[in-house]
Amino acid sequence: MRRCGSPPCCGRISTKMCCATQSTPSRGGSGAMAAVEPVVAASGGSNLKSRVVVALFLGVVAIADIWIGGPAFTLMIAAGVGLVLWEWGAMHGTPLGWRVAGLVALAGASVLAHLRQPLPALILLLSAILILLALSILMRTxxxxxxxxxxxxxxxxxxxxIWLRQQPDGFALVMWTMGLVWATDILAYFAGRAIGGPKIWPAVSPNKTWAGLAGGMTGAALFSMLFAHYAGWPQALPLMALLGAGLAVVAQAGDFFESWLKRRAGVKDSGKLLPGHGGIMDRVDGLVPVACAVALWVSLQQPAEYVMAMTERLA
Structure with a gap:
């Protein structure tokens, strides 16, 4: 079996893997981020066909861009999150100048992350967030x-x-992250339709049931174990199943948050960019928190791995 290296939750992060490609993230257009959440809900023949065609096209573009890595991946991510921010501003009636200021901050953070400076990128984001917040409070808007x-x-x-893609096993990590979101979305939909039962939060998302959540967690757990097995990751499979199930809950929380935002704004979709899908936010609502959670998990493993590596060298 071909081994792709191990994810940072166990094993050495610095170990170079056979299937990791040269990485420095990017994102060309809305393709990648828009494709991270496959659409399985049908709403009529022609509409379903357009949804499937768009989802397949975006999925192929996304996977190819993730594999290529480097500037292509960074451009893809930057374009995708730029559209997310634009849709966010449109939903909340944010003036054009404020949206442009946000886009400039996003571009700067993406460039810094691409240059392998994640901490300065986060500092830039935090600074821009605080400045915009302070100005809005002062202007009473x-x-x-x-x-x-x-x-x-x-x-x-x-x-x-962007940071995850730059890791030695970056391609596998990003694919695992996105695959978890896909598996959660698909299995939650089919389990909810087949089983039904009590709703989780009908006032915000009337179609989501506890059975659907359980199905999504099961699907993510199975996907996580299978991915780890075929990628050659050395972690115990029960651990990978636990991670998958936990991240499925995180993905569903992101879905609920976006649904709440849309209800607050009084809109059905975040935008109209993707035929049959709505906006970019509608497709990445689960990926947003999952990507952050995975990156946090990976970063927390690095100090421990560094200490272990130094100990082995001194022994």
């Missing part, structure tokens, strides 16, 4: 205040995904 939250919503997963 609540609508503008939301752009600072939107900047965090779009900027944090951008830095996270």
């Amino acid at each position: 609540g609508g503008k205040r939301w752009i600072s939250t939107g900047l965090a919503y779009a900027g944090l997963p951008a830095v996270a995904l």
Whole structure:
């Protein structure tokens, strides 16, 4: 079996893997981030066909861009989160100038992350968020205040995904992250349709059931174990199943958060960019928190791995 290296939750992060490609993230257009959440809900024949065609096209573009890595991946991510921020501003009635200021901050953070400077990228994001928030408070304009939250919503997963792709096993890590979201989305849909039962939060998302959540967690756990097995990751499979199930809950939380935002704004979709899908936010609502959670998990393993490596050298 071909081994792709091990994810940072166990084993040495610095170990170079056979299937890791030269990485420095990017994102060309809305393709990658828009493709991270496959659409399985049908709403009529022709509409379903357009949804499937768009989802397949974006999925192929996304996977190819992730594999290529480097500037292509960074451009893809930057373009995707830029569209997310633009949709966010449109939902909350944020003036054009404020949205442009947010886009400039996003671009700067993406460039720093691409240059392998994730901490300065996060500092830039935090500074821009605080400045925009302070200005909106001083100007007594609540609508503008939301752009600072939107900047965090779009900027944090951008830095996270770019940084993850730069790891020695970056391709596998990003594919695992996105695959977990896909598996959760698909299995939650079919389990919810087949089993039904009590709703989780009908006031915000009337179609989501506890059975669907359980199905999504099961699907993510199975995907995580299979991916780890075929990628050659040395972690115990029960650990990978636990991680998958936990991240499925995180993905569903992201879905609920975006649904709440849309209900608050009184809109059905975040945008109309993707035929049959709505906007970019509608496709990446689960990926946003999952990408941040995976990046945090990976970063927490690095100090321990560094100490272990130094101990082995001194022994």
